Amino acid sequence: MIPRSTYKLLMTIVLLWGIRFSVSASSTDSASAYSTEEGVQLADSAQTEEGQDGESGKFNPAEMILGHILDSHEWHFFTIERKDGTEIHGSICLPVILYTPGEGISIFSFHKLHHPQVYKGFALDANEKIVRTDGKKFYDFSITKNVLQLLIAFTLLLLIFISVARNYSKYGTKAPHGIQSVVEVLVIFVRDEIAKPMLGSKYKTYLPYLLTLFFFIWINNVIGLIPGAANVTGNIAVTMTLAAITFILMMVSSKKNYWLHMVAPPGVPIPVLFLLVPIEFISNIIVKPFALMIRLFANMLAGHLLVLSFIALIFIFAGISVVAGLGASIFSVAFAVFIYFLELLVTALQAYIFTVLTALFIGETLAVGSGHDSEHH
Numbered sequence: 001m002i003p004r005s006t007y008k009l010l011m012t013i014v015l016l017w018g019i020r021f022s023v024s025a026s027s028t029d030s031a032s033a034y035s036t037e038e039g040v041q042l043a044d045s046a047q048t049e050e051g052q053d054g055e056s057g058k059f060n061p062a063e064m065i066l067g068h069i070l071d072s073h074e075w076h077f078f079t080i081e082r083k084d085g086t087e088i089h090g091s092i093c094l095p096v097i098l099y100t101p102g103e104g105i106s107i108f109s110f111h112k113l114h115h116p117q118v119y120k121g122f123a124l125d126a127n128e129k130i131v132r133t134d135g136k137k138f139y140d141f142s143i144t145k146n147v148l149q150l151l152i153a154f155t156l157l158l159l160i161f162i163s164v165a166r167n168y169s170k171y172g173t174k175a176p177h178g179i180q181s182v183v184e185v186l187v188i189f190v191r192d193e194i195a196k197p198m199l200g201s202k203y204k205t206y207l208p209y210l211l212t213l214f215f216f217i218w219i220n221n222v223i224g225l226i227p228g229a230a231n232v233t234g235n236i237a238v239t240m241t242l243a244a245i246t247f248i249l250m251m252v253s254s255k256k257n258y259w260l261h262m263v264a265p266p267g268v269p270i271p272v273l274f275l276l277v278p279i280e281f282i283s284n285i286i287v288k289p290f291a292l293m294i295r296l297f298a299n300m301l302a303g304h305l306l307v308l309s310f311i312a313l314i315f316i317f318a319g320i321s322v323v324a325g326l327g328a329s330i331f332s333v334a335f336a337v338f339i340y341f342l343e344l345l346v347t348a349l350q351a352y353i354f355t356v357l358t359a360l361f362i363g364e365t366l367a368v369g370s371g372h373d374s375e376h377h
Contacts, residue, residue, distance in 0.1 A: 061316060065308045068304070069301065071144045074145070075092040077090045077092075093109045093111035095107060095109060097140070098142070106120050122138075145230045149232050156219055160179060195207045198362075200363070206359070209358075210359055214351050218347060221348075222347050225344065225347065231301065233296055233350070234300040239292070251365075258366075262280045263281075299350050300346075304343075306339045310333075310335045316328075
């Protein structure tokens, strides 16, 4: 049960941000509008869909797939097309927070940019991006779909670990029960199978970060598999941030011997140093964080692309004929379900791999020439 005070706080935040559920009808034959000041092209959602397809009502697989993968200022759940050609969109319009130098902060619901299309000098271009009609520079601090899901994952982490901490304080070392029994197994696994082997005697210093990293990635991976949810770990900006934090820890934890081993490897002839040192530098400073970023991003994005592509095949063949659509649906659904269950395994596997590599890279900065290489290996 969520405490009453926490519930009131969450409800207050929701009301202040102006998150609203909007069911809006838009005609598929509406024309684009243009700003008379700067010539900024504006378009509503129906016009954008028609412009991409070339003709109204035609299924666009690229639009469907990108709509589920890309970040957005609204959380879209469904679209229902009426017989009269209008569409009903069910979505949560998220808060838009924009800062314009010299004018201050503007906070409003994303719904305002649809009805009307220009609001407080801001509008949407043909690609559904926020622009200023007067061309002024501004900064976007909006709560987008990915940001909201990160906040949801953060809240889940707090609820899980606060609950586990309360159980420990209440029951002590007695046999765990409920969610505590699951979390305890995972915590022990990360400690004994990742932190200790990779970090040796220093594992206690970095164990909190490794546990946070493991559970944060896993929870976001699992939430991303829920239909309609955002694929946060399939966003390269998120994985880049996680890799950057690991890189900072690597640099902060690095010892003198780590840098000496990189710029002047012992026992290497001087002519070879001119070739080896740049390779070592690129490998440790660039390749490692880049590998962390790309590995998680590519694996989580690929799984979603495969599932969505199989689903899109049904509508593509249905556009040819009903029989072709029914035939394609048998194989598409079967493969989509197989990939989906495979992704359930991948969610935990990618969280494990990212955590292992993080511990390994940090351990290398501690172990090289510091007297416990054997323990590390």
